[in-house]
Amino acid sequence: MQGKVLTQYSTHANMIADTIRAAFAKTKIGDYSVEMTAPEDSTKGGLLALQHVILKPATGMALVVGTVNAGDKRAELRSYAHVAKVQEERFKRPLSFDAPAYALFLEKAGSVLGAFGIETNVNDVPHDNAPSFAEELKPKKSRAPLYVGIALVLVTVIGLWLTALRH
Numbered sequence: 001m002q003g004k005v006l007t008q009y010s011t012h013a014n015m016i017a018d019t020i021r022a023a024f025a026k027t028k029i030g031d032y033s034v035e036m037t038a039p040e041d042s043t044k045g046g047l048l049a050l051q052h053v054i055l056k057p058a059t060g061m062a063l064v065v066g067t068v069n070a071g072d073k074r075a076e077l078r079s080y081a082h083v084a085k086v087q088e089e090r091f092k093r094p095l096s097f098d099a100p101a102y103a104l105f106l107e108k109a110g111s112v113l114g115a116f117g118i119e120t121n122v123n124d125v126p127h128d129n130a131p132s133f134a135e136e137l138k139p140k141k142s143r144a145p146l147y148v149g150i151a152l153v154l155v156t157v158i159g160l161w162l163t164a165l166r167h
Helices: 008-023 080-092 099-115 144-166
Strands: 033-038 050-057 063-069 074-078 120-125
Touching: 008 033, 008 080, 008 099, 063 099, 063 144, 074 080, 074 099, 099 120
Parallel strands: 074 120
Antiparallel strands: 033 050, 050 063, 063 074
């Protein structure tokens, strides 16, 4: 069975996720291990390149603590106050780690992402009327797929025309 062929963006995103996983393989933040999602298929030229940085406990629900858009070379990681607020609101209990432990995670994650040329920002607790931290990172529409489609049609038409001239 053959593996899936990944696009340039998908391959790059998977490399970043693998590096994050390797960097945090022996590191826990409280009871949580660090994970990062990675695309399994094409990201449509980077349009679907948004990845999530996750703190995952051995059992229970994971915490999304950030997003990375390798195509835009930008990352947003949630501050300790933000993660603590979400934990309290959703699970009605405090985090199992403290601010200094989380600060070390932020520093290390920023260094790893920085090695890929990704600018990392840490955002604080959102206001009730503020948009989601991921809204700003939503991929911008690209015309690249349109141009690729037009180019393929032109190549096909020219190829058919040249074949007809030969016969």
